[in-house]
Structure formats: C-alpha cells, structure tokens
Amino acid sequence: MSDFSPNVCSVRAGDNFLQTLADALREGLLPGRDGARAALEPIPLAEWTVLLPTRRACRAFQDVLLRGSGSSAVLLPRIRPLSDVDDQSELLSGAVSESAMLGAYLGADLDAGPGEMRVPPPPAVPDLERRLVLMQFVMTWLESVDETGDVDRDPSMSAITRISPAQAAALANDLARLMDEIEIEGADLSRLAESMPPEFAQHWQRTLDFLDVATQAFPAYLSQTGRTTRAARATRLLRDEAGRISGGHVRRRILIAGIASLSAQTRPLIEAVARFENGVLVLPGLDRDLDDAAWDTLGASHPEHPQSGLCDVLRAVGITRTDVRELQTPRAEIARYDGQAARVRLLSEAMRPAATTGAWQGFAARSDRAEIDAALSGISLLDAPTAQDEADAVAIALREALETPGRSAALVTPDRTLARRVSARLAAWNIQIDDSAGRPLLKTVPGTFLDLILACFDDHFSPRTVAALLKHPLTRLGLSAGAVRRAAGALELLAFRQVYLGSGLDAIRASLMRASVSPVGDSTIVHRAVSRLSAEDREAASALLSQLEVATAPMREIEQVGAPVPLRALVRAHLEVAEALSRREDTGEAADGSAAQDLWRGEAGEAAADVLAELLEEESADLPIVAADYAAIFRALIGGQVVRPRRPMHPRLAILGPLEARLQTADLIVLAGLNDGKWPRLANPDPWINRPMRADVGLPAPEQRIGMAAHDFVQLAAAPRVILTRAERIDGTPTVPSRWLMRIEAVLRGVDRADALRADPAAGEAWLAWSEIAGRVGDHRPISAPRPRPPVALRPRRMSVTRVESWLANPYSVYARSILKLSPLDPLEAPPDASIRGRIIHEAVHRFTVQYPGALPDAAADKLVAIADEILIAYVAHPRVAAFWRPRLRRFAEWFAQTEGARRDGVAKMLTEVDGARTLSAPGGDFTLTARADRIDASDKGLVIYDYKSGTAPSVAQVTSGVSPQLPLEAAIAEVGGFDGLDAVPVQRLVYISAGGGTPAGEERWITKASPAELAARSLASLSALVAQYDDPATDYRAVRRGQFAGAYRYDDYAHLARVAEWSVAEGGDE
C-alpha cells in the first residue's frame, strides 16, 4: 500500500464535464499529487484506462476525444463503462462479459504478478434463463403453499395460489431485481430472520419462505450448474481487480470519472484506484459552497441530498472536500458564463439538507440581490397549463435553438410520454429526433405484430383483433402489399361488418358463408358495399382466410391439445406463425427464407429476433405451460426490453432520459416534467421488505436513488441556458411541483425574487404563447345545418309509409338514404340488435298465421315458440339472444295465444306481410306510397290493420297528431283497395300490438280517438302537401331536430354526416 494521499479532483458544475476531462487528458492538465502536475509532458492517451459510469457516457467521451484530435490519427484510451447502481446495472455486467476477466478488460494484462494464479469466476447465468428458472421456483413455491393447507387456514392465501404463470413471471422479475440489489449493495438477506419483530414473526414467515427462492433455491441451482449471477460475477471481478491494483500489479494509468455515488460492489475498486499512484478520480460537480456543518450531516441521514453519494466517496477514500482539486482547463475557463458561480451557489443553497434549512433565514437576510439576479440570468421556469401545452412549448424552445447555427439543445425528462409528444411535435417541422431512452419492444412495429398474433389467440380471433392483424404493415401472407390489403378489406366487409356470432376462425368462416344469406329471409339487408364486391374479391377474402388458417395452424394445434407443453414449443410455434404471416409474395428470386426479412429488420426487428432466439435456445424453456398462459408470459418476459436508437439521429438536438443525460451537456438544456412523484420518481413500495428491514439487511434507504437523481438535476440545471418546465394539470388532475422546484422557489421567495424564475414572454421566452399561436385556428364559425336542394328529377317518387315518418322527422335522412344512397356499415362484430329482433318477431307471427289461418291450434303458444326457434336458431349462439330473446318471445307467445282468439273472432280473411301501394298525383308527377302491412284482418265490419312493435308502440296522440302516420297511411292505401288481395273496403280499426315480452308481455293499442277514415284522409292530405312542397326545387332536405320526434333521432344514421353535434348546440336544438 502506497502512502501518498489519494488523487481526487472535481469538474465544476456547469462546466462541460467530458470536454474538460478530454482536454485535461490530452494536454496533461490532470493535477498530480500534492498539487503538482502529473507530468510535464502529456501522457499518451493510449496509456490510460478511463472508466465512466454509463455506456452512453463512454460513447460521448470517445466522440469528444475524436473531435478534439482534428484530422490527425490518435490512439484512444481504453474507455469502459462502470455502471451505477440503478436500472442500467446490466451495462456493467454486459461489459464484464465481453472479456473473461476484468484484468484483461482494464488492460492490465501485461503485468500479472509472478506466480499468482487467478481463478476466473464462473460464467454468469443469462438473464432470460434466470427469470425462467425463478419463475419455475415461484410456481413450485405456490404449489407447496397449496399442499401445506395454508389456504384453509388463511383465506387470503387462496388468491395467491391462483396466480397464473404470467403473474409468476412478474414475481420472478421482482425477485431478480431484489437479488441484484442485494448483490450490488452487499446486503445479506439471512439477517432478515433475526431482525424480525417476534409479534409479526408468523406474518413475516411467509415472506421469508418466499424469499427462500432467492436465498436458497436459486443459489443452489447456480452452484449445480457451475455458474453465478451477472451481478455476483461483476462483484468478484471488481474486487479481484481492486486487489491487483492495491497489490502493485498494475502499471497502466487508471481514471475513474463521473462517479457520483458508491455501492458495495464498486467501493473496493474506487478505493484502490484513489490510492493507486497512477490512479485518478474525477468527480462531477463537488459542492464547495455548502458549509461544513451541513456537509457533515450528509450520507446516511440525508440520502436524498444531491451530494450524499459524493460525500460517501470522499469518506471511503479518506479525504475531505479541501483535498479535492478543481480540474481547470483553458477551454473550460473561457466557456464559463457570467453568473455560473452564483447559480451553483444558489442551487447548493436550495438543496441544503433539510435539517439545516434553518440557515435559509440568514441566507435571505444577507445575500446579495445582484448575485441572485446573475444566478437567474440563464435559467427560467415554464408552468404550462397541461402536459400537451408543456410538450408544445418545449418543442418550440428546441426548434428555436436550431435557429442559431451550431447551437445544441437537449430535452431531459423522465416522462416518456412527454418525450414522445415533443418528438411528434418536432416531426411536424421535419425534425426527426428519437427518444434516446428508447421504446419498449412491444410498442415497435415488429413488437406490435408479435403481440397482435397473441392477441388473436387471447380473444379467440375476434373480428376487431383479426382486422388489426390483417392490416398490420408486416402482414403479407404470401401476397403483395396491395393484394393483402384488398383481400383484408373484402373479408372485413363480408364477414365482420354484420351480426357476428361465435368465436374462433370457424366463426369467421361461418360468417363469410352467411354473408349474402339473411336467416330472416330478407336479402335486401345486404349493404351496397358488400353487393358491389366482385367475385374475385370474394374469392380473395375466402383465400385470405384459408391462408390465415394455415399460417396460424402451429399455434392452434398446441391450443387444441390443451395440456401443458414446453415453453419452447410455444415460442417456436409463435415464430412459425409470425414468419408465415409476414411471408412476402413469391417472386421466384429468393427461395432462401429471405421472405421473413421484413419482420426481423431494423433495430426493433433484430431485438425481437434476438429475444426469440434466446428463448428457443434456453434449456430452461422446457418449462411446461398451457397455451392460454403463453401470451402473458411472453409479455412478461420481453415486456421490459427496450429498443434504443444506436446513434443519435440529430446532430444538434437530443431527447434523453435523466440517466442518458448523465455527464452530457448542451447549449440549451430543457428539464421537463418537473412534477412531484415524476421527477424524482417516488420510490415504489417494496413488496417484500419494508424500510426498517432494508436497513437491517444492509440495503440503502430508498431515498438514495432520489439523491442520485438530485445530483443529475443540479448538474444539468447548472448549464448555461436552462429551461425548467412542468404541467399544472395532467389528465385534468392538478399536480404538485417537483420538490427541487419548490426548494428553489422557497429560497427565491426569501430574497424577494419569488417570480424571478418564471419565463418572461417579454424577454423572448414566450414559448407558450408561440405554441398557442401555432395551434390557433382563425375565427371559428360553426357550420349551420345542411340544406341540400337536389334537382327535383332526383327526388324520390316512391316511398314506403315507414320512410314517410323519417321524412317528417328529418328530411336530411331521405336525402342521404334515397338520393345519395348512403347507408351505414355495421360496426365490427355487431351484436344482434333490436332491428333483428323486430324482424324475427314479425317473421314468426307471419309464419304462424300462414300455418294456422283458421281456428287456433292447441298449445298455440308452444307452436309459435317452435316457429320462432326455427328462425332464432341462427342467432342462439349469442348469449343474449338465448338469455333474453327466447324467454321474452315465450312470454309474448303466451299472451298472443291467449288473446288471439278474440282478434280472430268473426274474421273472414287474414293477410300478413301484405304489400300495397297508392299513387298520388303531385306537381312533379305521380308519387307512389308503398307499404307492407304486418297484418290485415277482413270481416264483415271492415278491415282491421295491425302493426307489431317489438319496442315501444307510438301513442294514440302521436298517431292522431300525424307524427306517426304509418297506420293512417296504410288505411289510406287499404280504403282504395291498394293492398294485394283486398278490395276497397272501409277500415274498421287501427291497432298496434306491442310484442316486447316484458311486463306486460303483450298489449293491444287501438287508435280510437278519430275514425280510421278521418285519420287516413288527414294523413294523405299532409303527405300530398309534403310531396308538393318537395316538388318545389327551392325546398331543401334540411337536417333538423324537432321536439315532437325526439325518439326518432336516437337511431339517426346520418347525424354524423349532417354534423348535428356542431350546429344543434349553436341553434339551440329546435328550428
């Protein structure tokens, strides 16, 4: 062990860390021990090994070095990442696995100590295997809980044992994280049992049992297979290396830079390098403003303080702040901005440890206001009303930065949604900039494709999921892009845009077969879009479905087996399905499987291929699971995968997460999403161990992460130009500002600068106002109700009595339906609806009447039900038809059988579903009124005209007043002998029969207020007037909402087309 003091220096907050470090290395400016220069001549870069906290920082450092070397060739130092203890911990392990031993990795291969035999640590278990094995252990544990009968004693356990393998996968992920944290922090779970308070012993015993998976079962598995975890391997390698450095076996120069905290894992190496004669530690932004008394409280009692990690480092190395030298380079000195020192001082004051904030009073009393103003000169705060406003304003600020040539800008935020919004905003200005924090694999194009395949199985090939899969850009099924899209469109029209029953691919096939045959026997229901499809389109749709059946066969076969199969088999089937679905058309060129290229192309495609390949190779993928659980397991296993862009997409702009931003800088830094709970992120409650237990086993307080985030924040906030932003409301919910913002604002309030941080629109900081202008629409004039006036020649000369009702209620519907000939498509997967129910009832009563025209048969109700069942059978697969329609039909049938005798009394002739017409003369030529009467009974007293209503029948008042003229108009047709098979006979009565089957089950409503003849005359007169009115070219088919027709608008198919919502508000609804 050497006896000189550690060589530690710091780069000032606000200086460009990596640039300063590069300059110092290149120009030999790194301070040597005792203040002396390390060397008069710069040491060649290649002799250095530089360890930086993240991989990204390594890349950035390399770029800085290359940029600085101009055109001359240069040998770079070895630059390696030394991960921090955080989500990026795999970076370290990833780096370590690149070489078998860290010795070689550090470049100390030249000088292994004589006679020293170093046993390499065992290889690390791959991450995926670890999660799969843990998952199996978790499931075994759950089963054992079942067997011990714990469930009987404690009902709460039953829910746990019902956990699916997918949930077990999530539990395994949690356990893996905990195990890593324990390894990195050098904690010991076995201390847990001792620290357990006895009164809770029984309760915690279960947790302990569960944690045995981590403490016993998994380590046993590792030692059996002769391996270790990545984290444990890294610990071992770092410790070995630290030993070699301390033992004097390393001659290279080693620099650890940018480390702002310490873990049990990194501690030995950091200590060794600090004491190593050729070792240097360069810290980021050591705080020299905080008073010593406050500094001394850092560490364990204030883990949330930005400098606590650095304080730990200094203590570990055994020095104080005064022993740390400032790293100065000429470039850094030139680059410093006015007020940098003041800004750093202000930030330090604002972040002061909570227990010492009594000092703020004094700070407020004595601080120099001019200095405060200098500190605030380059930093401003923007409170946006909503998250969208925040994104818009940030995008504008970034865009503005580009106006100055050479200026760089970075958005740093932990909020990925915000990042996506900003990136979309910038894309609108043709600035392509990806979020460097990456996208979850499942949200990428190949990810959604793989996921949609699983979704199809999840919801049994429901139309909406199948339609989504067939329209996915990767879906080709051996066809050209155009052909597959066209066939998918035809399939959708034929099979999905109608009443849909059942599930699975068979249901799609059945629906396709049914496409042109209506079970009610009424083929006029087919939509024009369907009837227009060519024979080729229909064939293509059918062929596409066959292709889909073939392509999905591998997974369907496994699904049908039902029994558990090895995970591997499911992965393989998934892969086969994906490749079959994405197979391109056969062009005869490449027969080498290049067909699946598209799927595995690009960063996301390669990531997906990697993860699937890994799953296939995994021995532990023998885990038996049932097909139904596969989707959730797949999502749990690859859900955490993030696809990051390999290279920054824009030379001057960047969108970064706080981790990516560590040690980075830009001319303009935007720190966005500064709300409580978001930044810093609130520590999630740990499901296994609570706060005191963490301390007992040697894990750091959850607030340590907050301290590290705070350090990142302060370093970034010290940049020359900084914009801090937050949204006052997110999804309509008011937010609380980030704790750091509140601290800064509190301190500023004390020095009478309460609002000085706010962005000042007058000083060129009007980003919000600008984004508002960018999004502003000119004067908004709501449109008025449409009033189309088509030529009289195009207006209908023929109309059914039911259409007349909608003509009265809303002329626009006549225009849209009869003149434009538009009709709405059914929604995807439409359930059987009221109109079908109406048709079924009509059809059933019609058939019954035809079958039993005279006296009622015995058990008439049963016979009617039997007839109805013949029709219903097509729909009975739908649970609601079986549950509601049949019982209600039965109730109606009973009522009908009971009352039908009276209706038939004295009737000579009964006609059902009878067509009729009557021609009116009008200014524009003859106009034909048509009708299909549900039922007309003829007796010597005259005709009785019936109409069956499955819903609510119109009231007598509605009929009498002319709002519902259907029956009066039918009477008008009947009285001139307009119905087939009936002479001109006076109409005796008009009757509605409600056939709802509810309470009451049926009801007759006689229209008795006026005589049928009088009603007929009146309705005919009104209709003639209406026809005449519309024979005037000046009359428009306006869209209206009339109070007395309120009920008619509930099913207005053209409300959207007529933009009713827009003008009905403005006009106050009524005419």
Add this chain to the structure above:
Amino acid sequence: MSSALTSSAGETGVPPAVMAETAVNQARAAEPDASVWVSANAGTGKTYVLTRRVLRLLLAGTEPDRLLCLTYTNAAAAEMSRRVFDELAKWAVSPPDELAVALAALEGAPVGDDMLARAPTLFARAIEAPGGLKVQTIHAFCERLLQRFPLEAGVTPEFEIMDEDTQRQVLRQCIDQVLDSAAQPGDAPLHAALKTAVAFAADGQFDALLDAVLRRRDTLVDLLQSEGDENAEHDARLGGIDGGLRARLGVGANATQVGLTAQQADVLSPADARRAADVLAEGTKTDVARGAMIVAVSNEADAARQVVL
C-alpha cells in the same frame, strides 16, 4: 397577520358574530390533540381547517412521514399539499419576528423557542419526508397499501388498476358468461332467476340493473348472510331478504299490498276525502285535477277495504 393562509369564508358578507364563531370553531377543529369531525358546506373552510391542523401537528414536532391526510379527489389532495407547502415555505424564509407573529396567530398564543427554531426547517423536512408528505386520495392510499402487501392481500405484485372501459368490457363478458349458463333450461336457481328478471329487464336494461346491484353488492351480501343461514337453500335466503326489507320498512310479516293500500286510505276518513275533493273541484285547473285524483284513490281504497273485510 398578513398570511395567504386564510379561510375562503373570510371574503363573504357574513355578519361579524358568525365570522367570530366560525373562527372559534375552526380553531377548535384544528386543535391537534382533539379528534374532530367537521361537517361544513363547500367553501366554508374545511381545507383551511385541515391545513392548519397539519401545520400545528408539524409544529408540535410530529415527524412529517408520520402524517397521513386522505382526501376524496386528486384536486383536493393537490390543493391541500399546495397550501401546506406554501405556508411552510413562508416560514422557511421569514425573518424571525414575522415568523413569531405568524406562529402565534396559528397557535392562538405566543410560541416557544423550540417551535421558532423548528418552523423554518419544516418545509424541507416535509418535502424530503420518506415517501413524501402523504396527502393523497383514499384510492391512491389503498392502492399503495395493496402494493406494499401483495402476499397478504392476495393480489399480484405490480398489479394495475383497470380503466373504466376495460372494466365495462370485463363486466359485460362476465354477464355474458353467466347468461350463457343461466339460459340452459332446467330447474337450476339461476335459470329461474333469469326467467324472473327477464320480465322486467333485458339487454341494456339488464346490464344497468346488474351494475346497480353490483354497486351495492356488500349490502346485499350482508343481507343474505345476516338474514339467512349461509348453507340455507336459495329460496330461504331470499326469504331472508324479504324479511330484512319488511323489518327495515316497518311492515308486518303478513302485510299485503292490498292491506297496506287500505291502511293508507284510512289516514283520511272517506267523508273527509270527499269534502276535500269537493273544495278542490271549485279551484283552479290543477286543483280540479287533484280533486279528481282524490276521488279515484278513495274509490280504490273503498274497494280494497271491502276485500280486507
């Protein structure tokens, strides 16, 4: 005291005596030693009282992480945090003399040196309280509780809360599944239940009905369990509900609808009712209609009475 922490009731044109009484009540409600139930109209200063209570608790030395404030809405939680932090921030940087005045106003008496020393640090200590100063909605609190104790609660760690759309979808799927089995003919109770229900509600109405029932499922389960033996037959337990309802409404076990109608009719004697109807018949159009209604009701009651007799 020139404090922004004022009750919004202060700006209304309320008489001084009422204001004074309100102030006294508010001060009593903010007394940290007392357990208090405050019921007051919107805008009369409930949040103000709660904020003062929190401030006084903190001032008295309660650790910020030992406080839990539950609200019903996110907006209320955010508002309360804002007010607490706002006041604490002021304490953090006020000159000592101003601080003393503010604290005395809050406590209703001059405060000691310990409080004067503690007050300025409370802002940062509340901000840095482990897990934050817990002012949250009851939903957020429950969610966190479940996340903390998944094994105990029998829920999956890392569970997510369903959004309303998914909730509706899942509910519909469940209803369809139950309907599927209920529609199977036979004498299963479920089938019988469906037959009963279908006369009153189908399709959309049925979903709405079930939704209403599910919202009160705890009450219904209680009723089923309290009024009938858990192992009793289905009908017996429904009988239990019937009994429960009768007890609740104060209706005898043997009372029938007809009997009750007659009972109600006896509130007025037939003669009184006729007289009232006659008087009303002289009045306005509405009165005449009401008179007719009384006559109709009396007639029905007469009929009912005859049945009972």
